[in-house]
Amino acid sequence: MNKSVKQKTASHELPATQLDPSVRAARDEKIQVAMIGLCGCWGCTLSFLDMDETLLRLLEKVNITRSSLTDVKRIPHRCAIGFVEGGIANDENIETLEHFRENCDILISVGACAVWGGVPAMRNVVPLEECFREAYLDVPTAEPGTEPLIPYHPDIPRITTKVYPCHEVVKMDYFIPGCPPDGAAIFKVLDDLVNGREVGLPKSINRYD
Amino acid sequence: MSVRITIDGKEYKAGDGATLVDVAADNGVYIPTLCYKRGKPCLGTCRTCSVRVNGNVMAACTVPVADGMEVEVNEPEVANMRKMLVELLFSEGNHNCPSCEKSGRCELQAVGYELEMMVSRFPYRFPVRPREHAAKHIWLERDRCIFCQRCVQFIRDRETGQKIFSIDHRGSHASIEIDVKLADRMPPEQVREAARLCPVGCILEKGVGYDQPIGKRKFEIKSIRERALERERQ
């Protein structure tokens, strides 16, 4: 009994040690940014790291809260900017995106998947049934002799009928296309936002592939 | 005979009856186009070259210039319309640039960059349009077709003058078709011409693809704007 309760404790709910007050204060003054990868490949997050040394310049002004880089699972406090990679392909994606919309002032769709669905959206021209058949029934790695199984359980996310761009689910404020976008493009948009400039993506760094 | 027109308040001289989009390019004013091909008859299908002429919005490829004409190209409202038209095309088909053979050489993509499009404001449709593989040297990725009609009008069977490409049905049910018998007798350079003429990655030559590295592709070497303005001056 006790054991099963423990298993249900999420990592972000574990008690944390207090941060050094001066570090805490310095962080609190910065612009809070949360990051998430929905249905995508994390390539955009890697592209974010591709900013190289400009990343340091950016980090002088922003503090990254929830992200796969910091391994924080939920948004700890209100953020100014939400960086969303990936499109919407299941109900967990929907919930997470709602969580971001509720807790961020500005949301940015980063990369082809967030902007229009991207590679995962290639399944939008194939009925979901066919996708399941290919993935779970006619799949060459299926173990012979076992009963074919289509996953369906309250604990696993339900797949959406098609893959949606983020802005068809909640309001998104800015868009950075690309598969993945260039680090310079990500920097340009974040830098504009952080410095209160109008956001623009010059054609020299705007790309769709 | 020469006439005077103004574009965005600046005065230019032009040959009477010359096409507005050419006149603009000759004077360094870029107006994006997708269906129009200089030197070929105007198709007037994509409307991407819409500008304001004496107060009315018109496709610049369809307008012969006349004396005293007042043209607005970069007025924000009409510039936004051009952007919307390009966005409409991106939402109508499946323009998956990351997986497309034509990426970097695609005119739709290149014009998207010129207009600083980051997303389409229109709902992405994800149409289901089957590929057409039947011809020997050429195939159609139908869900990329923007119905510009270039192939329909400009690529003809060299012997009979018959249409090789055509459009079936109408409106949102329209579909690009290829006459396989005629396509199979297209000489290799005509196959290449057709693929090149296609502004998107719909008409493709079999056996080739992704043959230029990223960074060295057509519009990466020189943008569509530079090409439009430069070619015209020569």
Added chain:
Amino acid sequence: MQANIETILEYYNLDKTRLMDILWEVQQQQGFVSSEAVEALSKGLNMSSHDIRETLTFYHFFLDGPSGKHKIYLADTVIARMCGYAEVRAALEQACGCAFGAVDESGAFGLYDTNCIGLSDQEPAMMVDEVVFTRLTPEKVKDIITRLRQGASAEEVANPDRKDRRDAAYVDTLTSDNIRVRGPVFFKAGRDYPALLAQVLELLPDEVIEEVSLSGIRGRGGAGFPTGLKWRLGRDAEGEEKYVICNADEGEPGTFKDRVLLTRSPGDVLLGVIIAAWAIGSRQGIIYLRAEYWYLKEYLEQQIQAFHDAGLLGKQILGRDFDFDIRIQMGAGAYVCGDETALIESCEGKRGTPRIKPPYPIQQGYLGMPTCVNNVETFAAISRILEQGGAWFSAMGTDESTGTRLLSVSGDCEHPGIYETEWGITLDEVLKMAGAKEPMAVQVSGPSGECVSAEQDGSRLFCYSDLSCNGSLMIFDQSRNLLDIVENFLRFFVDESCGICVPCRVGGVNLYHKIRLINAGRGSSKDLDDIRSWGSLMRETSRCGLGTTAAKPLLTTLEKFSELYQQKMARPEGVLLASFDLEGALQGHEQARRTLVQEEKQ
């Protein structure tokens, strides 16, 4: 079969510009245009088979596969839906044993939807093969299908007294004219056409044009271009040949006045066409008749023949050096062909795609030659103008909208039908004449026109500078769901878009989805902003009138009946967009799984 096609091709001299007629003949002989037939036509006409298919697949009534022995097209219009369309549709499906869009198992019946067939004053109505049935009820439908099953032809059922197809009595058996209010210009009985034409031919062409200009008449198709000016340009245009085309492609939903003019006063129309030919110097005329009016074809041909017999058509008309003939060009189901350049393309055997202007048809039209295209009503009015004088005509109406015009009134009123009204009449007066009860809204000029409020706009005038009506007037009373009507109109434009230009082809579908979203209760104020912005894009950048007006049902109702939209707005809680269909997005998984599990079990 092959031999038949050769005969048809020979009859048309292997002329590819007659492809419309050729396809009709093939279809009439074989029931549909098979791929073998396309192949044979391709060889005969030196066109690729897909080039043939471009035309074949463009038109609603051309069929490229088996489509039932009897082809039944039920008009799906907002007016029909107010008159028991749903019950009739269900009765048809039951009687024929198949759903709409399909052919029944025996191959006897094909059921198809179609847009307005010009019978809004007697809906519900349907076309069966080459005839029409009006004022349908479920019982009537059952009876018709039973008779067809027993082997009667559609014509035998519709025309039990075997009236001659060449007579007006035949047309009257199928349809009613419902002329409610007559005026000074139209439907004058007993006109002496030879004497009238003789009188006109006494005038020089320039004098004829002057008279027309003096009358101040403007095109009755809707655009309102001054006819005198058009003829002047036609006279001055240079061309080896010149053509006159009568636009009888009356496609605007809700209008039927051209049908009634062609039924009651075909001579007026023919005379008007001949006068135009004399004025501009043409030797060949065409009446472009919409396929929905097949049952008028033989009747009109007989009228043309009668004009020939009287020496009013053919060589040396009335003994003068004036040759002129008229042929009928059948359309095949395409609203866009109401646009004069699309109509000309269609006359040339091609897809009904509007041309780029300039050049205008009056400079380069049919076969590249100067072509004067006018509406049926314009020609009929001109036959009277030349009889009574331009001044007589211009004394009626208002300064800039002279004369009278015909209104086709339908919808919620006691007397649907044809009204001849002087320009300058108010909306209230028309509504009163028609016996409108508790009117809420009036759709003026069909979907491409304006939706006005009976309450706010009653004193507005019918004239080119205010309500420039093209003849269609649909009345909706307080009980009607106006936003459903808007949705139907938007679907109409999506169906009828030719697809040549981006804003109309793509934008129209987007607007249709918007109104569906709003009607489903999932709209937001952003959707209303989008509608205005996207509608404006279509209006400004589309290639022809279809695209430029397609957003009007939305834009004009948003202006006059914004409260209806407000009532439909979603009130979402939380951050999910109202337009996002969460339930729909999530039900696919379970459905797909269930289907596959079911399949595995079998």
